[in-house]
Amino acid sequence: MTLTLNHLGWTAILMLACWPAHAHVNLEQREAPRGKSYKAVFKVPHGCKGEATHTVRVEIPEGFIGVKPMPKPGWTIKTERGAYAQEYGYYHGPLKEGVKQIEWSGGELPDDHYDEFVASGFIARELKDAALYFKVVQECANGAERWVEIPGAGGDPHDLNAPAAVLKIADGGNDAAHGHDHHHAHGNGHAHGHNKHGEAASDGAATIGSLAIEGAWTRATAEGAKVGAGYLTIRNTGGDADTLVGVETAVAERGEIHEMSMSEGVMRMRRLADGVEIPAGGSVELKPGGNHLMFMNLKERLVEGERITVTLTFKSGATGSVTLPVRGLGAGKSDKGEQHNHSHH
Numbered sequence: 212m213t214l215t216l217n218h219l220g221w222t223a224i225l226m227l228a229c230w231p232a233h234a235h236v237n238l239e240q241r242e243a244p245r246g247k248s249y250k251a252v253f254k255v256p257h258g259c260k261g262e263a264t265h266t267v268r269v270e271i272p273e274g275f276i277g278v279k280p281m282p283k284p285g286w287t288i289k290t291e292r293g294a295y296a297q298e299y300g301y302y303h304g305p306l307k308e309g310v311k312q313i314e315w316s317g318g319e320l321p322d323d324h325y326d327e328f329v330a331s332g333f334i335a336r337e338l339k340d341a342a343l344y345f346k347v348v349q350e351c352a353n354g355a356e357r358w359v360e361i362p363g364a365g366g367d368p369h370d371l372n373a374p375a376a377v378l379k380i381a382d383g384g385n386d387a388a389h390g391h392d393h394h395h396a397h398g399n400g401h402a403h404g405h406n407k408h409g410e411a412a413s414d415g416a417a418t419i420g421s422l423a424i425e426g427a428w429t430r431a432t433a434e435g436a437k438v439g440a441g442y443l444t445i446r447n448t449g450g451d452a453d454t455l456v457g458v459e460t461a462v463a464e465r466g467e468i469h470e471m472s473m474s475e476g477v478m479r480m481r482r483l484a485d486g487v488e489i490p491a492g493g494s495v496e497l498k499p500g501g502n503h504l505m506f507m508n509l510k511e512r513l514v515e516g517e518r519i520t521v522t523l524t525f526k527s528g529a530t531g532s533v534t535l536p537v538r539g540l541g542a543g544k545s546d547k548g549e550q551h552n553h554s555h556h
């Protein structure tokens with residue numbers, strides 16, 4: 212099953228959308244629940260274009276409260292405090308102000324070394340946002356790396372060159388940190404308790420057994436298009452590997468799991484008959500230019516702003532649905548002119 216497409220267009224698109232310019236500053240643990248303490252470990256993988264890093268500055272997002280930086284031998288810590296936008300409930304009473312920025316300076320982290328910068332804090336129970344963005348600036352002798360970009364509404368983080376470190380805020384019912392056992396009554400008190408039966412949760416997210424589905428979406432299709440594609444991240448919170456083996460949706464004759472790869476300058480799509488394995492404790496991202504869900508022989512056009520429901524089946528027998536919001540035709544790509552003729556043979 213090969214795919215005929217506009218080589219030049221796709222090559223350019225893939226380079227823009229999927230080729231990381233270089234590794235980003237990221238958090239070690241990228242998801243955490245509200246109303247709990249959280250240790251933010253910022254991983255700094257390299258310097259500024261070959262130069263050693265001597266300063267790391269982190270902006271603390273609203274809602275991450277009671278923050279304390281961890282001292283680091285060889286580095287001087289400076290913090291800036293300020294008033295929060297609102298009062299937050301904390302262990303011994305309300306908290307109105309705290310650390311808003313941390314700076315580690317005077318150190319020397321060579322470009323070919325790796326290091327971590329740590330701050331502990333508490334994720335406010337009152338927080339409404341689904342994610343916290345930590346803007347991080349690395350300064351070197353002559354240059355700087357500024358990890359400060361935040362995706363816009365419906366934006367795809369793949370399009371950002373220098374994304375801020377992001378922490379996903381888990382909902383009570385999807386709280387992976389609790390291992391999907393019987394702790395659902397905690398969290399924000401909503402009755403989410405049926406997720407283990409695989410019912411669709413909020414848009415783009417669902418819990419199917421010990422598999423957490425996150426960031427699921429699909430792209431609008433052009434008039435007359437025969438196929439659509441779906442993208443999502445599957446995180447396996449269980450102790451055993453599992454494999455995504457099936458996908459079904461009412462809007463297409465059948466669903467398949469595809470791999471996309473570049474060979475001799477040509478993009479090829481191939482059905483993954485054995486599915487996609489998600490290692491125990493690991494996660495797999497299905498994304499533009501990589502593995503994806505493919506909806507074959509669409510029965511209707513996918514329209515931006517609407518949503519489709521997709522049922523996923525795993526080798527373990529776990530099965531459940533997730534809702535995929537339909538993003539614009541250009542979503543996940545930097546080139547709206549993309550007109551690849553999806554002709555699977």
Ligand SMILES: [Cu+2]
Nearest residue numbers: 469480481505
């Ligand atoms: Cu495909």
